[in-house]
Amino acid sequence: MLRISFDGLSGHFEFLNATQVLEIINVIGKEEVKVGFWTIDAAFSKNIGKLNSFPNDGLESIIWPGGILDNPVRRMPQVSNRRLRIGIPLQYRSGALFQVEYDAQTSSTVVSGFCSEVFLAAFAGLDPSVVFQFIPFKPKAGVGTVKYNDLIDLVHAAEFDAAIGDITITANRSLYVDFTLPYTDLGLATLSRNADATSSLWIFMKPLSSDLWIVSACFFILLGFVIWILEHQMNDEFQGPMVQQIGATMWFAFSTLVYAHRQKLKSNLSRFVVTVWLFVVLVLVSSYTAALSSLLTVEQIQLASKGGSVGYQHDYPLHGVIVRNVNFLDTRLKSYHTIEELADALSKGSKKGGVDAVIEEIPYIKEFLAQYPFGYSVVVSEDVTNGFGFVFPKGSPLTLEISTQIARLREDGTLQNLQSKWFGQKPNPQSTPAPKILNFKGLRGLFLISGVSMAAAIFLFTLYYIHEKVHYTYAKLTGGRLASILRFLLPQSTIGVE
Structure with missing residues (x-):
């Protein structure tokens, strides 16, 4: 403070070096209360000349904004009205993500679910004394009949102090309101019904690509030809009529697939070739078994080849994201309003007027799996959406404060606990890999080794x-x-x- 020096309207302002004492005043509304002094030698004290053992011991009690006597650890935003008007999309909604009910006895709207609990937990760490009034912006409106952009417009017009619910953060909406940090997973996920893999006639052919099947068959034949050359002159089992020689050679080659070859080899070169080939067969069979098990566990959907339909929920911004970023034709997309409708469409399939898969934001997929935990699998996900966030008017100080609280909830594990409470202990959709088939390019080194040995x-x-x-x-x-x-x-x- 002694270094402050500037020219104001009344002239030059500067603390003189002789200024060694500062009086501390507690401003409460329009009143001023003297709480002590500060000196260079004695620091804080109630009276000049009295030394204190510890700082602040000589000061009177300080009353902080809001009537708080304890020292605040951080500045709290001042809420002019202790009752905040919170806009919500619907008057009635069920599901683990966001539940809305109307209490006739109290004539009020009651909210629950994952979204509301995150909002209440974030505000509890900020100002627990605030009371919320949850107001559906379109009373008696059904699911699929409201547009969330209309709710955004009401927050922009200051008719609501905030808005919560399954509201997706988009760039266009951010031009009119402020969003907090996302409190859900980002992106879209593809959900499909677990099909009966055994119903496919050629399911055993799927783990290997066509080029790998062809190369493997050629190498089996090549192995028989090489063994015949090496053993023909000295081994009686590879001699005789031409038909018998061909049969014995082919039987020996393909029986190595199950290690059932019985012919005794007399040439050391033949033993060397077969030893290397058995190693190739071991790796090939092990890889095939693992790929087939994965294929039977998670049914891989192939919408592009089958031309099936894809379902999604009614939110309009999601429709554009699917068309632009996921590269699905608009004619293949079908809109549904409720989780029950999506489940019914998946059970029917495209051939019966339903859909083969559902593409939705990950929070909706988690809500679906919480209600239908069996018979469905998440096969792929893409980070093309921004998740859900709470809505505040432009410039609201609550946006930063609630965002900070969301980050704290994520770090201390509260957010994860809330997800487990409402969605159950389910794997992250982003970590569920789709099964992949084996191709010749990935195993060409094995065939190169065998070919060199032959x-x-x-x-x-x-x-x-x-x-x-x-x-x-x-x-x-x-x-x-x-x-x-x-x-x-x-x-x-x-x-x-x-």
Whole structure:
């Protein structure tokens, strides 16, 4: 304070260096109450010249705004009216996300559910003395007949102090009102009914892609051909009529799939090739089993190929998000108003006038699974929406304060506990992976190893075969015809000397 110096309307203002004492005044409304002094040497004291053992011991009690005697830890926004008018979308609504009921005895609207409890918990940490009056902005309106943008307009017109409910944060709405931090998960999720996977005739073919099936079959045939080359000359089980040789070779090759081959191999090169191939079969069979189990556990929907219909709830902004960001045709989208309608449409399927899947914001998906926990699965999700937030007029100080409280509720686990209370202990829809099929590109290294081993075995066999042929020919020429020719051309004495 001693460094303050400026020129005002009345002239130059500056604290003189001789100023060593400051008087502390507690302003209460229009009154001033002296609570003590501050000096450079004695710090705070009630009387000048009296030393204190601890700070503030010599000061009178300070009354803070709101009649609070305890020192506030942070500045609380002042609410001019202790009863806040809170706008809500509907007069009647059921579900774990947001419940609205009308109490005829008290002639008031009672709210409950996840959204309302988060709002009340956030405000309790801010100012627990505030009373709320929940007002449906369109009384007696049914689900699907109201537009949430109309509620936003009423908050913008200051007819409501705030608005709560399943209200999605959008860029267009943010131009007219302020939103708090989102208190729900972000994005859309795809929900489908668990189909009977065994009803598909070719379900066993789905874990592997077509190129992997073809390459695997070719390598089985190639293995039989290589083993026949290596074993044909020395192994009786690979000899005989041509039909028998082909049958024995193919049986040996494909029986390695279940490790049931019985033919005894006599060539070390054949054993080497089969050992490498059995490793490839082990990895291939294990991967196939895991992929098939995943496929049977979570039925993967293929809406693009089947041309099925997709359901969503009635909120208009969501319709545009699905068309723009999820790349679904507008003609395939069907709007529904309640969870019960969505469940009925999923049970029917597209062929019977229903839908094959539901694309909704994740909070709605959690609400659906809380009511229908069995028979449905979340297969994919995309972060293309901003979640739910509480609505306040532009410039309201409550927006920042409630956002801070939401962050605190998320950090201390209260928000997670509320989700578990209303939605149950369910996995996060964003963490549920869709099963993937195996393709040749992912396993091409295995086939490369097996192919190299077969090529190396054939190369070594060829070298050995050429060596044996050359040695046999040389020996035959040396001991047979070559000796007869030499006896005929050379004298007998010369041959005997040799």
